[in-house]
Structure formats: C-alpha cells, structure tokens
Amino acid sequence: MINGHTQLFGIIGDPVEHSLSPAMHNAALAHLGLNGVYVPMRPTDLTTAFHGLRSLGFIGVSVTVPFKVAIMDLLDAVDPVASKIGAVNTLVFERTGASTRCTGHNTDWLGSNRALAEVIDPAGRTILLIGAGGAARAVGFGLLEAGASVLLTNRTEAKGRKLADQMGCPFVPATELPQVRADALINTTSAGMTPRIDDMPIAPELLPHFPVIMDIVYAPLETRLLREAIACGCRAIDGLTMLQHQGAAQFTLWTGNEAPHPVMRQALLAALNGLHS
Numbered sequence: 001m002i003n004g005h006t007q008l009f010g011i012i013g014d015p016v017e018h019s020l021s022p023a024m025h026n027a028a029l030a031h032l033g034l035n036g037v038y039v040p041m042r043p044t045d046l047t048t049a050f051h052g053l054r055s056l057g058f059i060g061v062s063v064t065v066p067f068k069v070a071i072m073d074l075l076d077a078v079d080p081v082a083s084k085i086g087a088v089n090t091l092v093f094e095r096t097g098a099s100t101r102c103t104g105h106n107t108d109w110l111g112s113n114r115a116l117a118e119v120i121d122p123a124g125r126t127i128l129l130i131g132a133g134g135a136a137r138a139v140g141f142g143l144l145e146a147g148a149s150v151l152l153t154n155r156t157e158a159k160g161r162k163l164a165d166q167m168g169c170p171f172v173p174a175t176e177l178p179q180v181r182a183d184a185l186i187n188t189t190s191a192g193m194t195p196r197i198d199d200m201p202i203a204p205e206l207l208p209h210f211p212v213i214m215d216i217v218y219a220p221l222e223t224r225l226l227r228e229a230i231a232c233g234c235r236a237i238d239g240l241t242m243l244q245h246q247g248a249a250q251f252t253l254w255t256g257n258e259a260p261h262p263v264m265r266q267a268l269l270a271a272l273n274g275l276h277s
C-alpha cells in the first residue's frame with residue numbers, strides 16, 4: 001500500500017528499463033512488510049535529478065551506468081573503498097532537520113566478495129581476475145580489501161597493465177596464462193553475454209587450473225564459461241549471485257534490516273526469465 005508514510009527508493013541509470021533491481025528490492029520490502037517502494041528512473045540531467053532525489057526525501061538510491069563516476073562530485077561524502085574504486089553504486093540519504101546529507105557507497109565489491117565466499121573465503125587466496133573495465137575495478141579492489149592476492153589479465157594489454165599498476169598487482173599477458181594456477185578465476189568482462197553466448201574470456205583448456213570459477217555475466221545465467229567449468233569439475237558461481245549480494249548490502253544500508261536472500265534471488269530469477277520471455 002502506498003500512503004503518506006511510504007519510503008522512497010530507486011535506481012538511476014540510462015538505460016534503466018531492463019534493470020533487475022526493482023524486482024529484487026520491491027520483493028524484499030514486501031517480504032519484510034516495510035512500507036517502501038523502489039522505482040527505476042532515467043535522469044535527463046544528473047545534477048538536477050540528484051537534487052530532486054535529495055529534496056523529495058528519497059532514503060536510498062542505486063546508481064548504475066553511466067552515472068557511477070559522475071555522481072561522486074555531487075556527494076557530501078564517499079566511503080573509502082568506493083573512493084579507491086572510483087565509482088559509487090549506492091546513495092544513502094540522511095535527513096537531520098532541514099538538511100539532508102548524502103553518502104556514496106559501493107556494494108559491487110561486497111557483492112562479489114560475498115558471492116565468492118559462498119564457495120571459498122577470498123582471504124589469503126590467489127585469484128585470477130579477467131578484465132580491466134569498471135566491473136574489474138570494483139571486483140579487484142574488493143578482493144584486495146578481503147586480503148586476496150590478485151593476478152590480472154585482459155584482452156587489451158595496455159588497459160590491463162594500467163589497472164594492474166593501480167591495484168599494485170601483477171599483470172599476466174595472454175601468452176603466460178597457461179602457466180597460471182590460482183584458487184579461483186573471476187570473469188568481469190562481457191564475454192559470453194547474450195547475444196554472443198559462445199564467446200569465452202579464457203581458453204577452455206585452462207579452466208582445470210582454477211577450482212572455483214565465478215562469472216559476473218548473468219544473461220544467460222549459465223554462461224559458456226560456467227558450463228565448461230562445471231564440465232571440468234570446477235565449482236561455478238553465477239552472475240546473479242553477485243547481483244543478489246550487492247543488492248542485499250544496499251538493502252541493509254538503507255533499512256537496517258538483514259536482507260531476505262532467498263526472496264531476493266527468487267525475484268531476480270523471475271525478473272530475468274521475464275526479460276527473456
């Protein structure tokens with residue numbers, strides 16, 4: 001029921017209409033009987049949209065592409081890991097009297113660490129990270145926060161070396177990948193995503209060198225990488241698991257409640273199926 005006490009949450013992005021977050025967060029709010037609503041929004045101007053959200057009394061807002069970096073200049077504070085990553089995906093608004101303070105967080109790295117932790121604790125492990133874009137930054141700096149050693153590889157070497165230098169970790173060129181052994185491999189590239197579902201971020205014959213393989217691609221849910229990983233006897237973690245954990249971290253930041261994980265995962269699966277039906 002929407003009434004005078006309904007709390008406002010949402011996501012800003014462009015495009016935003018295919019976001020799975022409204023389904024996940026509205027299911028969690030409803031499950032806990034909280035009077036709140038989470039809506040998708042596509043700003044025409046980020047600055048005016050941000051001031052609108054603040055003045056309208058929004059409690060929490062997710063931020064997605066292309067606003068994750070630009071939003072940072074508008075905030076009152078940014079949490080230290082989000083600063084290191086250089087991107088914010090979560091806004092928390094706190095009203096005191098007439099003024100509202102907005103803090104920026106990044107829950108993508110928490111999501112990837114917690115998704116990985118469903119199978120292995122990243123602390124003290126060696127992880128091969130594939131990719132050098134925004135997703136790789138969040139996952140990579142997150143792994144370092146968790147106490148993992150990261151090896152980074154990327155199709156375009158210069159871009160990969162740059163991120164590896166920023167993270168203070170070794171870069172592995174494609175030619176040296178056959179020699180690499182690690183406790184887990186995480187794909188942060190879009191290789192394998194619909195419609196190019198046969199693309200692989202790494203040669204399939206190398207998969208047995210990584211007992212745990214995590215993909216951040218979730219469309220399709222079982223990517224070729226994960227299918228081949230399972231066939232090699234590796235443990236596989238799908239991309240929806242990271243999305244679920246990053247959303248759960250947001251939900252707790254905004255409401256103070258423990259997130260209802262099974263309800264959120266179910267909602268994500270239903271929304272994903274709806275997108276492709």
Ligand code: ATR
Nearest residue numbers: 131132133134135136155156159189190191199201
């Ligand atoms: P995001 O911010 O979502 O991470 P991005 O900044 O465009 O997206 O980065 C995409 C990453 O996926 C890059 O590391 C890219 O590799 P390049 O630097 O060589 O472009 C990687 N990527 C995309 N498609 C790929 C493919 N088919 N095979 C391997 N890597 C791919």
